[in-house]
Amino acid sequence: MLKFTNTFRDGVGFDTLLVGIALGYLVVFSAFPLAYNLLMSFQDVDLFSLTSFDRPFVGWDNYREILSRPELLPILWNTVKFVGISVIAQLSLGFAIAMFFQLDFPFNTWLRGLFLAGWIMPALVVGAVWSWVLAGDFGVLNHVLSELGLIRANIFWLSDPDVALYSIIFANIWLGVPFNMILLSVGLAGIPEDVYEAAEMDGATRIQRFFTITLPMMRAQLGAVISLGVIFTLQQFDLFAALTQGGPANSSNVFQYWSWQLAFQNYEIGLGSVISVLMIGFVIAVAFVYVRSTRYEQES
């Protein structure tokens, strides 16, 4: 008995317990849902068979059905635009603001904290606020633009099929900048000041310092922020639900919202699973790139 307590306290038992907890958590909350989702994508699933494993297998039928839908390509293209533009803009703005707050001026850390306000607001509130800002007839944005004399007729930010997606991207960029900014600020703070001083003495300009010191030393942070940005952007759901419901006519629909519509509005759960399987595949690829880029960092 004493032996058992001892192994447990400072021997193999304790290690096993710790690993067991972590592994158990991963199996229950990550591996199982992933495998279950993969399984459902090959089955005919409806609401009532959701809880049982005994469901008819339909092979690749769900995948064929999704691939034959005419809305697939437009929605795919929307998703690419949504993720691409959002991540690039969030990163550049976040980086710029982080560098700005790195400058020494009164209240710089305070003001940086205030920037997080948008990020900590509940998604539902964010959606409601943006729907007031972007409303076509009485929206704040149209009011401001027409007062400034920039537009003559109202722009229907959310109901014009050529504009709706970009309006959501705009709102999403706003939502993601604070997070990017904070993570990059942490990285910037970690770059030793004397490196810059040495470079300055050698006559390096600000631009040269940025490209030869800041960027290379931020490599790991940038990799992390880009990967997380892609993942968070693929998770973005509330803005679509609050602003356009993917409309008009799917012009602002993206994979994550389409998957939800199929599974929980149409009850075509197998089809919804197909889309999440495809998205998981993509996220795994992104995560792989991320892991590779940080491993390189550790080795060097």
Place this chain on the structure above:
Amino acid sequence: MDMKFLGVLTVGGVALATAASAQQTELDLWTIDDPGEYHYVLAEEYMALHPEVKINVRTVQLRDMVNDLARAVATGDAPDITYIDNPEVALFASRGLLMDLTPYIEASDVVHADDIFPGPLASVSYEGGIYGLPRGANTIALYYNADMFTAAGLDPDQPPATWDELYEAAKTLTRPDDNVYGLAFSAVATEEGTFQFLPWLQMAGGDFDNVNTAGAAEALSLWKQFIDEGIASRDTLIRSQWDSTGTFNAGSAAMVISGPWELPRMMSEVEFDVRATPLPMPAGGDTRASALGEGDNVILASTDAPEASFAFLEYLYSQMDRVWNEFGYLPAADVEVVDPKFPEIYATFEESMQFARNRGPSPEWPQISKAIQGAIQSSLTGQASPEDALARAQSQIDKVVK
């Protein structure tokens, strides 16, 4: 109240007089109401009348009802009685999850199927059985701002009765310089869009399983005209009925198509003369139609107290004449409403109710609805002609309705 059931209860009561708690029947009731609304109020009243019955009322959000119910059925935790939305009766009935009330209704002194209006009755019927009792109903009509009619030189006593008249009136009432639209409605890509469009389709001779008709194309072209010509806001494509009606209440639209659920807010907000008229019909048409909303009280097939559950449903049904004044929806059966609130508007809705038609029935209703929404949205945005959009919707619907 079923006398036989009373008898059973009385005998049971005597036999178990020593164990007072054992004779209580417990019924679980799920509802979308909050405390103070229909199910809570009537359950309280029923328990006061029948101390031997205890009703546990639980609120479930409307959007979660189908999912929660399906899960509860799968795990054996289903309630005895629940409220479900009209188009979903077919989904649950087709799976044999609802109790067929036909034999109970035949034996009942309170419920007579003939009294229920055809639309609501169709909504609880599935393949020959009656699977629920409507708790009430709602429908849509055309609200209009009579003051704006007068100001624009239109006669508020002659509201538009045909599609052409609606177009002409809406065009006359539109004043872009004052930010006033002639008409507001909802073409949003949700069930609400289907709800608004279906009556137009049905008035023109189509139905949920027959959407590719000339009349439907005409209706969609008219809707497109409303938006393209600035008679209705472009945001009609993303606005719910509630939000569209908000613009009418604020004086930014001269007419709006919506239902009686708007009245409490409308009557407290508006400062003009509001009137209502049934939905306009296509020129020369003779088929009237209107949307059918609200839902039904159903008994789950898994209940262990079918008699007690039906007795409660009978009580709910017997209070149908109160739903307009107290709970804000229309009676779904032929009952006399004494001294209705907003009497003129009530008369319009009561008339429209006679023509209200069910959405479906089909166990695959959400997919049909999605196809119809797709047709509405792709033709209103100009991505497809109304004819092509409807043909595509028809092929999607044909896959579901065999």
